[in-house]
Amino acid sequence: MRSGADYVRALDDGRCVYVNGDKVSRVADHPAFAGVVATMAAVYDASCAEGSPLVDPGTGRLAIFTCPRTREQHELRRTALEQWSALTHGFIGRGPDHVAGLLAGFSSRPELFDTERHQLGRGVQCYHRYAAERGLWVTNSIVPPQANPNDPTSRVRPVRLVEETAEGIVVDGAQMLGTGAAVADAIFVTSIRPLAPDETDRAVSFVVPISAPGLKLLCRRPYATAGEPFDYPLSTRFDETDAMVVFDRVLVPWSSVFAAGDVTVVNSQFFGTAAHQIGNLQSIIRLTAKLRFVTGVASLIVKANGRDTDPAIKGQLAELATVQTVSEALTHAAHSHAERDEYGVYRPAGKYLYAALGMQTEVYPKAIKLLGELAGGGVIQVPSSVRDFDDPEELAAMDVLMGSDRFPVAERVKLFKLAWDLVGSEFAGRHVQYERFYSGAVATVRAHAHRFYPFADAEALVGDFLASYRA
Structure with missing residues (x-):
């Protein structure tokens, strides 16, 4: 190994x-x-x-x-x-x-x-x-x-x-x-x-x-x-x-x-074999893990600000959690509904796989937007560098800004700097842009989702209903 x-x-x-x-x-x-x-x-x-x-x-x-x-x-x-x-x-x-x-x-x-x-x-x-x-x-x-x-x-x-x-x-x-x-x-x-x-x-x-x-x-x-x-x-x-x-x-x-x-x-090569489907199971598993991490940061930010009992804030946090949960549910469905193809390979179910990929262009930017709203100015109200903690006089000034026995200054700054690296740094901006185009152009990804959805089954339900009563 x-x-x-x-x-x-x-x-x-x-x-x-x-x-x-x-x-x-x-x-x-x-x-x-x-x-x-x-x-x-x-x-x-x-x-x-x-x-x-x-x-x-x-x-x-x-x-x-x-x-x-x-x-x-x-x-x-x-x-x-x-x-x-x-x-x-x-x-x-x-x-x-x-x-x-x-x-x-x-x-x-x-x-x-x-x-x-x-x-x-x-x-x-x-x-x-x-x-x-x-x-x-x-x-x-x-x-x-x-x-x-x-x-x-x-x-x-x-x-x-x-x-x-x-x-x-x-x-x-x-x-x-x-x-x-x-x-x-x-x-x-x-x-x-x-x-x-x-x-x-x-x-x-x-x-x-x-x-x-x-x-x-x-x-x-x-x-x-x-x-x-x-x-x-x-x-x-x-x-x-x-x-x-x-x-x-x-x-x-x-x-x-x-x-x-x-x-x-x-x-x-991609769709004539199982490559695109089994290759992109990684894509949606990875996105689910990433959204879980973002949700965890958001939850800690809310608690750090003592807003975890505020109904409006809880609603925003729930919205973020829902984004993550839907991604996780689609990933689970794509895996659990996999079927063997004519070449004997288990392919993740396209209906759920491509729905997840189609959402990817929108859900990660949305998650980061929600995190930014929950963090507010806290990601800016931080000292410039870890070196600022070396000066006792500066540290005392920081205590006036954010000091607490429950949540020490260094721990608060550490959390909010992590949040900034998700919402505002160059790294953060790159990841938002990256996820928008991770699976290709939006129209292409949606075409895959359209192709794998069983529209005929849905139409049959409506057809049976229409046939049940007279014009």
């Missing part, structure tokens, strides 16, 4: 990562990444504990990679996903637990990846096994960079196939976003947008190590460096980073190529 130390050592592989104008020499030691690396190393260490629910006892591998062909495997995978999200409170969106499900789904129907030009199905299965055996963190980058189609001078090039060789395929261009890529082992690259028949050069699906020659990551501003852990407790632990991904004629070995120039394969 991979340990935290194994994971940290693997990051020292010569990868090309840029942040704040510098090329990073050792990712694990850099202030922008050290916090999230330590967080994920602790998760890997948790999997090494005897009897860890993160591990499939049948294989000895991380259960997040399990392709659930029995009800027992389905239950085991759900338990592992819940434990994984609990360890990170749902703030690591593209951790190893996400793409692991996609790879398991792809491997459940390898023949889909076999065409007249390429027989890649066996390689899909082999790569899934390879990643599972090593407990790899594979993130993804599946959206092309934004570009203005009306700008004739634009040099934006989405990732594309430029050459096939005996060793593999050569790809060039860029992808918009690789969340967690700087601290992952590898990146899965494809197009989530359906491709037109003539877009064969865009029709690629592959996994490549972050250290691959010619692969560059241009990271956005890090939030982990905002301040001390006391002042930014979430930013310093859970900033998984986002990076723009640039490919400069990168060679991808055939052993990790799933599609090369085959539009039909790329367009059908």
Whole structure:
């Protein structure tokens, strides 16, 4: 089983990562990444504990990679996903637990990846096994960079196939976003947008190590460096980073190529297999854990202000709790109503899964808005830094502002700074924006929800009722 130390050592592989104008020499030691690396190393260490629910006892591998062909495997995978999200409170969106499900789904129907030009199905299965055996963190980058189609001078090039060789395929261009890529082992690259028949050069699906020659990551501003852990407790632990991904004629070995120039394969890989459904069970489990954490912070804030008996405040808190409960209920329903597909894989029930994903764009921003209203000016009425507690005179002044024997100043500041890192910091803003688009464009997600809802059953109820009386 991979340990935290194994994971940290693997990051020292010569990868090309840029942040704040510098090329990073050792990712694990850099202030922008050290916090999230330590967080994920602790998760890997948790999997090494005897009897860890993160591990499939049948294989000895991380259960997040399990392709659930029995009800027992389905239950085991759900338990592992819940434990994984609990360890990170749902703030690591593209951790190893996400793409692991996609790879398991792809491997459940390898023949889909076999065409007249390429027989890649066996390689899909082999790569899934390879990643599972090593407990790899594979993130993804599946959206092309934004570009203005009306700008004739634009040099934006989405990732594309430029050459096939005996060793593999050569790809060039860029992808918009690789969340967690700087601290992952590898990146899965494809197009989530359906491709037109003539877009064969865009029709690629592959996994490549972050250290691959010619692969560059241009990271956005890090939030982990905002301040001390006391002042930014979430930013310093859970900033998984986002990076723009640039490919400069990168060679991808055939052993990790799933599609090369085959539009039909790329367009059908997610829904023609169980990948999208079992992969996104992680998405809604993670969101449920995150909303539970937000609700806990809100409840403590209300108690700290002595407003827990106020009917109006209790109503707001109940509204937040309802958001979390609905997310949890849909997640439970998606799991419990799972059925085996024609390839023998248990897929979470689409009716509930896509309802949960469809709500995701709205419920997290709503939850953070409610938390902000409950916290009020308390998230601003805090000293600038943990260092302010070192000055006795300043500490005495703070006591006049917020002193209490029941709730000491330091504990109050600690709680409200945590709340600020949820509602007002750069980390907070990024997470609101991230959850809005986590599962793709709103219209696309709602289309999935529409597709999986049994409208015919609902219409039949109405039809029977209409038939029960005369016009």
